[in-house]
Amino acid sequence: MKRNFTDDEIILFLYDEMDAEDSKAFLDALCTDEELWQRYEHFQEVVEELSDLKYEPSKLSVEKVRSYVYNGEVPEGPVLEEVVAPKPASLSTGKLLSVSVNLNAVVLMAVLLFVSVAVTGTFLQLKRGLPERQAATALLQEDASHFQWDDSYLDDRIDRIREKVKGLK
Amino acid sequence: MHKALIKKTQDRELIKGFMAGKDHYFDELLSRYKSKIFTTIYLIVKDRSVAEDLFQDVMIKVVRMIRSGKYNEEGKFLPWVVRIARNLAIDHFRKVQRNPIQRESEDFDIFNSVTRAEVSSEEKIIREENARYIRKLIQQLPDKQREVLIMRSYADLSFKEIAALTDVSINTALGRMRYALLNLKKLANESGLPQGYEEKLHR
Numbered sequence: 578m579k580r581n582f583t584d585d586e587i588i589l590f591l592y593d594e595m596d597a598e599d600s601k602a603f604l605d606a607l608c609t610d611e612e613l614w615q616r617y618e619h620f621q622e623v624v625e626e627l628s629d630l631k632y633e634p635s636k637l638s639v640e641k642v643r644s645y646v647y648n649g650e651v652p653e654g655p656v657l658e659e660v661v662a663p664k665p666a667s668l669s670t671g672k673l674l675s676v677s678v679n680l681n682a683v684v685l686m687a688v689l690l691f692v693s694v695a696v697t698g699t700f701l702q703l704k705r706g707l708p709e710r711q712a713a714t715a716l717l718q719e720d721a722s723h724f725q726w727d728d729s730y731l732d733d734r735i736d737r738i739r740e741k742v743k744g745l746k
Numbered sequence: 747m748h749k750a751l752i753k754k755t756q757d758r759e760l761i762k763g764f765m766a767g768k769d770h771y772f773d774e775l776l777s778r779y780k781s782k783i784f785t786t787i788y789l790i791v792k793d794r795s796v797a798e799d800l801f802q803d804v805m806i807k808v809v810r811m812i813r814s815g816k817y818n819e820e821g822k823f824l825p826w827v828v829r830i831a832r833n834l835a836i837d838h839f840r841k842v843q844r845n846p847i848q849r850e851s852e853d854f855d856i857f858n859s860v861t862r863a864e865v866s867s868e869e870k871i872i873r874e875e876n877a878r879y880i881r882k883l884i885q886q887l888p889d890k891q892r893e894v895l896i897m898r899s900y901a902d903l904s905f906k907e908i909a910a911l912t913d914v915s916i917n918t919a920l921g922r923m924r925y926a927l928l929n930l931k932k933l934a935n936e937s938g939l940p941q942g943y944e945e946k947l948h949r
Binding site (some may be wrong): 584639 | 884
């Protein structure tokens with residue numbers, strides 16, 4: 578069924594205040610209803626022209642407002658210099674120095690922690706490794722004593738292994 | 747907060763930050779809305795120098811109210827500022843009625859005030875001429891129609907917000923807008939088009 582849209586509804590559509598469902602129905606009607614299209618175009622031209630109009634306050638007015646924001650007072654007469662906003666607190670020199678000092682402390686702590694962990698780890702590893710090496714050597718000596726080797730080559734190898742084990746100690 | 751982030755920050759957050767002492771947050775609000783606020787004031791009071799004074803008064807009042815915690819977070823920033831602007835404009839009209847001062851025609855400064863992005867000087871002149879022409883047409887509208895048209899087209903207030911502000915129904919606000927648009931078209935047809943206007947319309 579054909580729906581008739583009023584001029585007020587056309588205006589609501591032009592200013593994006595029509596709900597989604599009505600907007601869809603409106604667009605559908607625009608495609609088929611020549612009379613609606615003409616009325617729409619009539620309003621649309623004016624609205625488009627209006628949107629072109631835009632004025633800016635003078636720089637002086639803006640600077641006076643900013644001066645009030647930053648200094649709490651409105652200067653009389655022209656503002657000679659542009660009000661320079663102080664840098665955000667996160668970028669101020671004091672804050673940067675503080676962040677830098679804190680960062681150094683964190684790095685130092687991390688290095689100390691790393692060194693202490695490394696030293697402790699090495700010590701524990703050495704401590705754990707020593708009895709194991711002693712046990713291995715004892716076992717090797719014991720094994721060697723149970724066998725009689727005829728092969729001089731093998732004897733030589735065993736001697737070398739013994740030497741290496743000694744070296745490990 | 748970095749400038750790029752501030753640009754993406756919502757009004758509500760900017761106002762919270764400003765209330766917390768971050769003055770530079772107000773710069774972003776000012777940059778965002780100064781044009782809309784000024785255009786609205788200018789079209790209401792019809793006088794550039796009065797508009798400049800009122801713009802400063804409005805923004806200073808806005809700063810004071812936010813700092814004193816009188817800003818209602820539920821509302822939108824721009825409609826709130828426009829309400830303040832409208833009230834100060836009404837105060838101004840009352841003062842003028844009590845002490846009328848003859849003001850000079852202000853066509854002289856229009857060419858310096860309209861914002862245009864075009865580089866071409868010819869295009870710029872045509873657009874500025876159009877802007878002056880449209881402004882003059884708007885000024886010929888009856889006050890109530892002009893008020894709705896300015897608030898909807900330049901202050902971005904919804905018809906619902908305009909209805910609440912002017913104490914009328916939405917249908918009345920819409921009706922005033924309808925008449926404003928129809929009258930503008932009629933006035934344009936009666937007064938003839940400015941140089942370049944017709945060409946622009948058919949582009």
